[in-house]
Amino acid sequence: MSDSLPTTPQAVRQRVAVQDYRRRRKARAASITWRRRGLMTAYIVFVLLPIYWLLNMSFQSNTEILGGLTLWPQDFTLEHYTKIFTDSTWYMGYVNSMTYVLMNMAISIVVALPAAYAFSRFQFIGDKHLFFWLLTNLMAPPAVFLLPYFQLYYTVGLFDTHVAVALAHCLFNIPLAVWILEGFMSSVPKEVDEMAYIDGYSFPKFFVKIFLPMIRSGIGVTLFFLFMFSWVELLLARTLTSTNAQPIASIMTRTSTASGIDWGTLAAAGVLTILPGIVVVYFVRNHIAKGFALGRT
Amino acid sequence: MNKVRNNHAWWLILPMLLLVAFSAIIPLMTVVNYSVQDVFDPYTRFFTGTEWFQVMLNDPALQAALLRQFAFSLTILAIEVPLGIGIALIMPKQGWQASAVLILVTLPLLIPWNVVGSIWQIFTRGDIGLMGWGLRELGYGYNITRSPADAWATIVLMDVWHWTPLIALLCYSGLRAIPEAYYQAARIDRASKWAVFRFIQLPKLTNVLVIGILLRFMHSFMIYAEPFVLTGGGPGSSTTFLSQSLTTMAIGQQDLGPSAAFSLIYFLIILLVSWVFYTAIMHRQKDPTTQGER
Amino acid sequence: MxxxxxxxxxxxxxxxxxxxxxxxxxxxxxxxTVERNGFLPIATTRGDRLFIGLLSAAYIHLIVVGFLPISIWFALGLSIVWMLVLMHWG
The missing domain is CATH 1.20.5 (Single alpha-helices involved in coiled-coils or other helix-helix interfaces)
Structure with a gap:
């Protein structure tokens, strides 16, 4: 406030009112910010609490777990983790899961990219219905499809291989990938394609050299969702494998035996299934934060 | 965007189509075949016609499971959609907090479904679980193996915990895609917070919300692993949803015919609901400028 | 097989x-096909009408099989008539 002091009572009143208004506005903004942070913190606590409990149990011995409730490990132990990492039937579960998830991501994205491009750029016979049919594959109830799946893959000789699970997960992952990618591709102006053709690019060269880099973040986001849905699926993965390609989630069921549940190992194995997810989100966080508006407009 | 009419685009679709059809159509045909027969093994089977459909449609246990299923799906949608939008609105937008919050919020999505069940099974146990123990300490006789209300509430809470992040994540991304200029225009017009939400943010969120709601509806209709691990469908059959009735029938009792008939009915229900929803949204979005394009 | x-x-x-x-x-x-407005509340193409017809035919069959004492052939006949109506005026 570099201007001169007010002289008339009216001016004083006015000035006070203005300052008061500013202060209140500031205070209100601050209180909104704090309320926001408070709510966000509350939600994050809600998200983390069950996970913390799992983590907590994974570091306790079974006697401590069953002996009574402790808010943090009194007797910190790594025995359950050691057990998992030294027993090949345990840790191979993680390797198997990662293998078929990565295979599925590769297959899905490779076939979904051209398909999504076709949906976003061209009109052709049956396009709308084909698109809706793709979505219906997301809703097939898996329970009864299990037996036909088992027999189908058994007949073609893929039972208990990673490829079988990767192919089976394509059922819901390819439609999802097409759906997400189509939205990203539609936001790239068609003039880009036309310019490239005028410059003498062939379609494959244009697609790989120009188009794919433009939708990089779309591919990132799509891979994230592909990873997610393939990693968390259990029913199909369990049905299509027996020993060689058994996913970790199905190995975990071994922790419940006749003498009770081995809580500590179950918790440790559970904690280890969360880690790959964290790595994946870490890689795509910027693509998600950059924003995307999915869907066909 | 004006699309070129070109039937050669089919060549781009073909690899995808073959892969999906392999996994989708052959099993679907097999299920249809099962549904009209009493199958013991491929060589011992009897044609039953529409009998299984009649039995299944009139089975009170399955009708109850269907009603429970609708109640469940609508409940979780009613909670998760507003909550997810709310979370997306208050998530920090930049700096390290944005990344940290994003990663933390996404965590539940990346946990295998039966592990989610295990987490909540551990968390809600009266003796060794924080929530079960805590509620008892507070004087509430919480017991998910006895009280259907507790079991039901716990499953809803678990689903909210598990899946709200999906809606939040999609909405957050949708919000980040809104150009800053829109907000500036709103500030100049002195638009209220509600007006900004209603006329700027919500319209931009429509697409991601359609995807989010459809995915949530379809997945909640097929929910299996989590309640199976958490409550096993009990107490009684109070948390037995469709998938679980089906799996018990198909795998537990080896009744292929009835369970195939039932899964077809189940599939038709999801198909109808999703189609109506999808068409309604797409129809509403179709304004004059895009008319005739698709 | x-x-x-x-x-x-x-x-x-x-x-x-x-x-x-x-x-x-x-x-x-x-x-x-050309998108047009018939008695259905939305503008449809031929393919849309076929899909709506098939879906409603499935429901007609379910209702007849599950809850009505009449033969499934009535459902089939009704569905065919309904499909024709839908394709022509829908």
């Missing part, structure tokens, strides 16, 4: 569906 436990009725059913799709494709190539 024996594990797919084919029967004559289901084979006929799937052949009919396949023939319908092939027929619709051929028809589309000969004379492309």
């Amino acid at each position: 024996s594990w797919m436990v084919w029967t004559v009725p289901t084979a006929v059913f799937f052949s009919t569906i396949a023939a319908m799709l092939a027929g619709m494709t051929a028809w589309e190539i000969v004379s492309p």
Whole structure:
């Protein structure tokens, strides 16, 4: 406030009112910010609490777990983790899961990219219905499809291989990938394609050299969702494998035996299934934060 | 965007189509075949016609499971959609907090479904679980193996915990895609917070919300692993949803015919609901400028 | 193929569906469809009307089979009539 002091009572009143208004506005903004942070913190606590409990149990011995409730490990132990990492039937579960998830991501994205491009750029016979049919594959109830799946893959000789699970997960992952990618591709102006053709690019060269880099973040986001849905699926993965390609989630069921549940190992194995997810989100966080508006407009 | 009419685009679709059809159509045909027969093994089977459909449609246990299923799906949608939008609105937008919050919020999505069940099974146990123990300490006789209300509430809470992040994540991304200029225009017009939400943010969120709601509806209709691990469908059959009735029938009792008939009915229900929803949204979005394009 | 436990009725059913799709494709190539407003609340193309027809036919069959004492052939007849009405005026 570099201007001169007010002289008339009216001016004083006015000035006070203005300052008061500013202060209140500031205070209100601050209180909104704090309320926001408070709510966000509350939600994050809600998200983390069950996970913390799992983590907590994974570091306790079974006697401590069953002996009574402790808010943090009194007797910190790594025995359950050691057990998992030294027993090949345990840790191979993680390797198997990662293998078929990565295979599925590769297959899905490779076939979904051209398909999504076709949906976003061209009109052709049956396009709308084909698109809706793709979505219906997301809703097939898996329970009864299990037996036909088992027999189908058994007949073609893929039972208990990673490829079988990767192919089976394509059922819901390819439609999802097409759906997400189509939205990203539609936001790239068609003039880009036309310019490239005028410059003498062939379609494959244009697609790989120009188009794919433009939708990089779309591919990132799509891979994230592909990873997610393939990693968390259990029913199909369990049905299509027996020993060689058994996913970790199905190995975990071994922790419940006749003498009770081995809580500590179950918790440790559970904690280890969360880690790959964290790595994946870490890689795509910027693509998600950059924003995307999915869907066909 | 004006699309070129070109039937050669089919060549781009073909690899995808073959892969999906392999996994989708052959099993679907097999299920249809099962549904009209009493199958013991491929060589011992009897044609039953529409009998299984009649039995299944009139089975009170399955009708109850269907009603429970609708109640469940609508409940979780009613909670998760507003909550997810709310979370997306208050998530920090930049700096390290944005990344940290994003990663933390996404965590539940990346946990295998039966592990989610295990987490909540551990968390809600009266003796060794924080929530079960805590509620008892507070004087509430919480017991998910006895009280259907507790079991039901716990499953809803678990689903909210598990899946709200999906809606939040999609909405957050949708919000980040809104150009800053829109907000500036709103500030100049002195638009209220509600007006900004209603006329700027919500319209931009429509697409991601359609995807989010459809995915949530379809997945909640097929929910299996989590309640199976958490409550096993009990107490009684109070948390037995469709998938679980089906799996018990198909795998537990080896009744292929009835369970195939039932899964077809189940599939038709999801198909109808999703189609109506999808068409309604797409129809509403179709304004004059895009008319005739698709 | 024996594990797919084919029967004559289901084979006929799937052949009919396949023939319908092939027929619709051929028809589309000969004379492309135009979106139009019929008695349905939304503007539809020929393909949309076929889909709506098939879906409602499935529900007609379910209702007849599950809750009405009449023969399934009535459902089939009704569905065919309904499909024709829908394709023509829908």
